[in-house]
Amino acid sequence: MDEDADGCNTRQEVLLAEAVESPTVNGRCTITGGVWHSYYDDTDVPNARGLDIDHLVPLAEAWDSGASGWSALERQRYANDLGNARALVAVSARENRSKADQDPREWRPTDPGALCRYIEEWTVVKSRWGLSADPGEAAALTTLADGCHDARITYTPAR
Template identity: 80%
Template sequence: MAAEDRTGYERMAFKHWVDSDADGCNTRAEVLLAEAIEPPTVSGRYTINGGIWHSYYEDTDVQGARGLDIDHMVPLAEAWDSGASTWSAQERQDYANDLGDTRALVAVSARENRSKADQDPDQWLPSDPETLCRYIEEWTVVKSRWGLSADPGEATALTDFADSCRDTRITCTVAR
């Protein structure tokens, strides 16, 4: 547990939506293609058209990629507050484009992602209460994977929610 500090945070400190594997498809497109429940068509330089995605935060299907945001499970500002402020630019880029664990980035409705903003589970939870355990698991995995701290309110919320998720097993591979 540690206090958080947003001093010096700028979203641009986390270079995101890069094409890490140089296949012409940036991180946003990679997540969209991986999570589509009805595959979109892809044209040109990975222009995505059509398709359907399930936004689990509110248990709804979204048609077309334009209605989606790719959510950083632990928002960039929250990561900064929790330890990423001491990372190198490359480590922050790796975090912002983490395709090494499917729980790090998730396609959700733009509306729900924007209501979340930079808030942690002490301040915001998905609107579908049936997804609480999944959300808490994914949050905990990303924090653990990247060695990020939790502030006291966040830690209390995670512990309280975990009590109702006793059947959830959490495993992850450390990223750094």
Template identity: 60%
Template sequence: MIKNMLCGATALALALTPLALSPAAAAPSAPSPAAAAVLTLDDALEQLPVADESRQGYTRSAFKHWNAGLDPADGCNTRAEVLLAEAVEEPAVSAGCKLTGGSWISYYDNQEVNDPAKLDIDHMVPLAESWDSGASAWDAKRREAYANDQTASASLVAVTARTNRSKADQDPAQWMPPLPEAHCRYISEWVATKLRWNLTADQAEADALTAYAEGPCETTVVHFTPAP
């Protein structure tokens, strides 16, 4: 009987003692960052879904920009941070992150620009085009991340205002940079952005991209990392 009482007491003690968990079991591990990919343009296009597009419900205000940028403490918004990152000659920065001087090369038209006010920050895949091809289903936080994406160098680019406004919301079936030597880089960065954000292409766009992949941009590669 005493033996049975001791066994019962031991069982009760075990039941009341918290289990010792290994670090792996104590908390779920953080997800691994997405791996960067380097593909030929042809292989990258194989991964780009083709689907009909719709602009129904689009409004530019659905994409909050420019926000406080990568470093809110620096007082510069995304636009200013992109200008600072892409300058070939660094501008002076005064109170309120006002930029003066500096030098940039707009790769769409190979123009040197010495006044930041004459530059636009182009969304490689325009906001309206991203809406058409998948962003309409995103929440506001993800659309803000897209509109201010500085963690991929292809997403935002400082170019002359005239080329950016000529491009507007057109895809490569409708518009290409005026400088022919820029075409393969542009196609590569367009496809990289679409793959990064899991966006689709319509049939005319896909046909135009394929024509470049099979022609002048046959040896072009695409670098991208899927967005978080």
């Protein structure tokens, strides 16, 4: 979707926001060139086609954590959340596909240095949207967060 009617859809907006080397944008938000950093695997990606836009908290996980009770409009807002840079992230397609719909109990970024950021962002997205954590997920988050001494959980509620 193109929420701000500037010709760029959500994927393109995330790509433009997260580029570490700015791409060229032509016509109807056609993106060429540029470089992105996939923090999950600490990899620079020189082609937007090698990236997926990851719902940090996957859509299926959101559904199971409370989104099933939302209206279609709320679910659309969640799926296209550009109001917090942590909700949607440009990552290598390989990492995103290995993650699929798993939570931090089942999947963690390949780069060990990304773990605290990932746990912080997971917690922010869940909190921002008022989503629950099942007991296994909560236990994993608590255990993993023990090693994250500088994490700061700040957010503006989305709902």
